Amino acid sequence: MRAHGQMGTDPRPVILSEESPQWPHSRxxxxxxxxxxxRGAVGSWVVGRWAVRxxxxxxxxxxxxxxxxxxxxxxxxxxxxYFGGELCLAIPILRNEDSAEAHFLxxxxxxxxxxxxxxxxxxxxxxxxNPKLPQLQSYYGLALLNTGDPVGAATAFRxxxxxxxxxxxxxxxxxxxxxVSRQYSEATPFVRAALRRHPESVEAxxxxxxxxxxxxxxxxxxxRLEAVILAIPDSLEAHRELLSVYxxxxxxxxAALERDTVRRLQQDAEAKDAGPQINAFAPDFDxxxxxxxxxxxxxxxxxxxxVVLVFGSYSCPNFRASADALNALFQHYGQQTPxxxxxxxxxxxxxxxxxxxxxxxxxxxxxxxxxxxxxxxAAMCTRKLHLKFPALLDRMDxxxxxxxxxxxxxxxxxxxxxxxxxxxxxxxxxxxxEAMEAALRAAIxxx
Numbered sequence: 001m002r003a004h005g006q007m008g009t010d011p012r013p014v015i016l017s018e019e020s021p022q023w024p025h026s027r028x029x030x031x032x033x034x035x036x037x038x039r040g041a042v043g044s045w046v047v048g049r050w051a052v053r054x055x056x057x058x059x060x061x062x063x064x065x066x067x068x069x070x071x072x073x074x075x076x077x078x079x080x081x082y083f084g085g086e087l088c089l090a091i092p093i094l095r096n097e098d099s100a101e102a103h104f105l106x107x108x109x110x111x112x113x114x115x116x117x118x119x120x121x122x123x124x125x126x127x128x129x130n131p132k133l134p135q136l137q138s139y140y141g142l143a144l145l146n147t148g149d150p151v152g153a154a155t156a157f158r159x160x161x162x163x164x165x166x167x168x169x170x171x172x173x174x175x176x177x178x179x180v181s182r183q184y185s186e187a188t189p190f191v192r193a194a195l196r197r198h199p200e201s202v203e204a205x206x207x208x209x210x211x212x213x214x215x216x217x218x219x220x221x222x223x224r225l226e227a228v229i230l231a232i233p234d235s236l237e238a239h240r241e242l243l244s245v246y247x248x249x250x251x252x253x254x255a256a257l258e259r260d261t262v263r264r265l266q267q268d269a270e271a272k273d274a275g276p277q278i279n280a281f282a283p284d285f286d287x288x289x290x291x292x293x294x295x296x297x298x299x300x301x302x303x304x305x306x307v308v309l310v311f312g313s314y315s316c317p318n319f320r321a322s323a324d325a326l327n328a329l330f331q332h333y334g335q336q337t338p339x340x341x342x343x344x345x346x347x348x349x350x351x352x353x354x355x356x357x358x359x360x361x362x363x364x365x366x367x368x369x370x371x372x373x374x375x376x377x378a379a380m381c382t383r384k385l386h387l388k389f390p391a392l393l394d395r396m397d398x399x400x401x402x403x404x405x406x407x408x409x410x411x412x413x414x415x416x417x418x419x420x421x422x423x424x425x426x427x428x429x430x431x432x433x434e435a436m437e438a439a440l441r442a443a444i445x446x447x
Contacts, residue, residue, distance in 0.1 A: 100126045100130035100136070101126075103125040103126035103129065104123065104136050107119045116143050116146040123139055131159065135164075137156045138157065138160045138169040142169065142173060145177070147355060148408075149317065149357040150177050150180075150428050152356045153173070161174070165193070166197055171191070172194035176207055179211065180428055184211050184214030187214075191211050194207070209241060210237075213225070218248055222246070222249065234265060239261050243261075273425075276404060276423070278422070281419055282309075282414045284299045285297070287395075288393050289391070292390070296392055301338065301416070306440065307413075308337060308411070308440065309342055309414060310339065310342065310389075310410075311404060311407075312426065313344055315358060315365040317357040318426045318428065319347070320385060323386075323387060326387075327386065327389075329436065329437060330388050333444070336444050339390075341381075341389060342392050342394055343393055344400075345401065346367060346377070348365075350366045352367070365377060371393060374393050410424065410425055410426060411436065422436060
């Protein structure tokens with residue numbers, strides 16, 4: 001759904017302070033003031049060069065200067081064009097610094113590069129050392145959100161807002177989490193706060209349109225969403241919400257046009273994802289069914305009925321969160337089309353990086369070393385999530401998972417002709433049960 005890869009906060013440095021007793025006096029304080037006053041690449045160049053080339057300084061002083069330099073680089077969109085190599089000089093020093101500032105800087109750099117699990121680790125350590133660093137909880141929340149922990153993310157955003165009520169990123173992201181959960185009245189004050197901070201933000205305007213739609217203020221929502229689409233005409237989220245508004249307003253011709261647009265944008269989005277594309281033939285497989293002495297071959301259903309495939313593992317928080325909605329779809333359509341869980345490698349097996357949500361819920365699953373282990377895990381998953389549809393076991397080499405690019409969790413609707421008609425990741429922001437249901441109904445109507 002939305003990409004949470006950018007902070008959207010103010011560019012000014014705010015995490016370092018001259019009052020800190022760790023800061024050397026004299027010229028370092030002057031450099032710090034200069035860094036905080038200058039917001040561009042030129043300031044980063046002057047401060048950064050001075051910091052890196054201060055070879056006669058004691059190590060303690062040089063480390064603090066490198067902290068300034070690293071922050072300058074991370075605060076300027078242009079600076080990496082000039083100092084990419086010198087940022088590498090800062091990283092080893094940051095890794096040797098067990099301060100909240102150093103862990104925050106490392107976590108921020110990892111977050112911006114898309115390495116969210118590593119960012120969570122660094123930012124969590126910064127939170128342990130100093131949870132009140134401005135913007136730290138916002139970054140931590142966004143990193144948690146990108147690793148599938150919206151509950152932990154919401155907690156971090158609320159902590160940021162407790163000390164910085166006007167923080168744009170925390171207000172917007174918390175509002176978006178509540179919107180996804182359909183808690184529109186609870187989301188409203190946060191979205192409005194984000195809009196007050198950045199009234200030009202298209203993301204905030206879209207979230208406000210969703211709040212209005214969820215509250216039943218359809219004409220206002222229509223006006224807002226149509227304006228958003230003028231600004232970002234290829235926004236799938238905006239078109240999807242506007243389709244809902246048109247439908248409820250009984251604007252049939254407008255709804256028909258929006259439905260076509262949503263379908264096109266959905267296909268475009270899925271085409272960018274790895275794995276089988278929409279309208280391509282689904283990769284065939286022949287897998288054992290858990291608890292049964294039989295194999296299930298996907299191609300056996302071709303020409304007979306659509307098939308729903310759900311890929312996941314018990315250690316995947318997003319899969320667990322979607323289980324109730326998937327069960328509801330099966331209970332409604334299971335008599336017309338078969339559903340299968342394809343149990344794949346664990347998303348977070350014990351010994352590997354652990355999801356913060358799994359830690360909080362006390363979930364730890366050992367990696368499957370044999371097909372017997374995998375079958376035990378699948379049986380436990382089916383039992384604990386009360387899944388009503390059968391489970392299949394992917395091979396130990398993960399060949400079916402790879403063919404569908406399904407890790408850590410994904411769902412497909414396969415038409416009776418054997419072609420992929422719909423696919424979705426199972427993240428909180430990507431998975432829309434109503435969109436999957438619409439695709440499933442269309443596939444059943446075609447058979």
